[in-house]
Amino acid sequence: MAKKLTSSTKELMIALGILLAITWTAHSDKIPDFDLIVAQDGLGDFTTITNAIFAAPNFSLTQYHIKIRAGTYKENIVIGREKQNLTLIGDGMDSTIITWRKGCKLDISYSNSR
Ligand SMILES: *[C@@H]1O[C@H](CO)[C@@H](O)[C@H](O)[C@H]1NC(C)=O
Numbered sequence: 001m002a003k004k005l006t007s008s009t010k011e012l013m014i015a016l017g018i019l020l021a022i023t024w025t026a027h028s029d030k031i032p033d034f035d036l037i038v039a040q041d042g043l044g045d046f047t048t049i050t051n052a053i054f055a056a057p058n059f060s061l062t063q064y065h066i067k068i069r070a071g072t073y074k075e076n077i078v079i080g081r082e083k084q085n086l087t088l089i090g091d092g093m094d095s096t097i098i099t100w101r102k103g104c105k106l107d108i109s110y111s112n113s114r
């Protein structure tokens with residue numbers, strides 16, 4: 001009797017663990033929602049960060065998120081004062097890299113929320 005209870009408790013724990021893992025994946029995939037996606041493979045809205053920033057609204061009253069997929073972007077990023085509430089979100093420290101000069105490297109997560 002006690003043994004049966006233990007084994008079903010174990011099963012429940014495993015099921016919960018799997019459920020948690022799935023929830024976590026869905027969570028990190030979906031939040032935050034992105035308004036624009038930059039991807040070098042052409043599967044996003046833009047292939048360059050410069051164009052995505054240009055397309056972002058001026059003086060936005062709400063948060064505007066630009067997701068930048070993994071890749072090395074050789075761009076001189078200029079974000080004007082009019083690009084307010086703009087957040088650039090990379091795919092991680094080692095996967096989204098912006099270089100604009102030899103030896104200069106920016107690993108983003110940049111936020112312009114002033
Ligand atoms: C933002 O302002 C700049 C300069 O004033 C303008 O050239 C650009 O088209 C505007 N962008 C948008 C998305 O409204």
Ligand SMILES: *[C@@H]1O[C@H](CO)[C@@H](O)[C@H](O)[C@H]1NC(C)=O
Nearest residue numbers: 059060061062063084085114
């Ligand atoms: C930025 O967005 C917030 C809402 O998320 C808004 O309250 C705030 O006024 C915005 N900032 C600017 C400068 O528009």
